[in-house]
Amino acid sequence: MTKILITGACGQLGSELTSELRRIHGNHQVVASDISEPNERLGEGPFEYLDVTDESSIKKIVDQYDIKIIYHLAALLSAKAEKNIYLGWKLNVNGLLNVLEVAKEKSLEKVFWPSSIAVFGPDAKKINTPQNSACNPTTVYGISKLAGEQWCAYYHRKFGVDVRSLRYPGLIGYKAMPGGGTTDYAVDIYHKAIKEETFECFLEKDTKLPMMYMRDAVKATITLMNAPPDKISIRTSYNISAISFSPEEIAESIKRKISRFEIQYKPDHRQDIAASWPDSIDDSKAREDWKWKPGYNLEKMTDDILKHLPEFWD
Ligand code: AKB
DSSP states (O other), X not given: OOEEEEESTTSHHHHHHHHHHHHHHOGGGEEEEESSOOOGGGOSSOEEEOOTTOHHHHHHHHHHHTEEEEEEOXXXXXXXXXXXXXXXXXXXXXXXXXXXXXXXXXXXXXXXXEEEGGGOOTTSOSSSBOTTSOOOOOSHHHHHHHHHHHHHHHHHHHHOOOEEEEEEOEEEOSSSOOOSOSTTHHHHHHHHHHTTOOEEESSOTTOOEXXXXXXXXXXXXXXXXXXXXXXXXXXXXXXXXXXXXXXXXXXXXXXXXXXXXXXXXXXXXXXXXXXXXOSSBOOHHHHHHHOOOOOOOXXXXXXXXXXXXXXXXX
């Protein structure tokens, strides 16, 4: 059986991907790792403390469990990286380089690594941003993701490492809280709505951003990883898209169900980050190469979150 290692498994995407991969492959085939304590959302299965900035620790776990595939998710998100430039680079780029080195040395079957819409900056086409639009990011996080994409392409070209990547938009789930991102408001808003509290939004009401429901993000990740290598024509990172909305539009979709819900706008430093990113993304390459198709629009996502969030957090 192919053994899988997930780094950053306690994060927002990590916890949902870990539990889904454990459901598919069996609990003991999937080793979760993080620098945080494991939580019950990961499900049953092996857990290891792992700091990805230490290459020898990655090697040790790969040898110990005979790991063949790594989903390398450990990262510092945009708002946090802006506050801690050096850690943003060290974790996001050196961490990836360590994983790629281990993949090369141990001849791993595959690696997954998340990039982001943050690789685009103000020079990129704002609406339906194409795969190869200008990538001149103005954030630490965007710079680290752009460098990471080029490292992935390099390790594939030079050493044949089968590393695959997606440029995630803002990911929205109800099972775990995100930490340190600019798109996080779109998760917090549902928690406040359920508690019938007024939501204070750190972005302007009309700032549209590309977003995706977590179920779609998990589906996209697993579909990409299951695609035959000859279907992967992009070795930097695929544009991927699902929904695009502003704070005002998500608030309206919540008000359909919770009419008393109220939102106030108090833009802070994250507004500048959001303003530098695209409104929407053209993902035609992903649709063409491995038949990507999202399942959730804004209304369907809101209905699903409002239905499940209370049972999950009570
Ligand atoms: C963030 O807001 O930093 C992330 C991202 C868009 O990559 N969610």
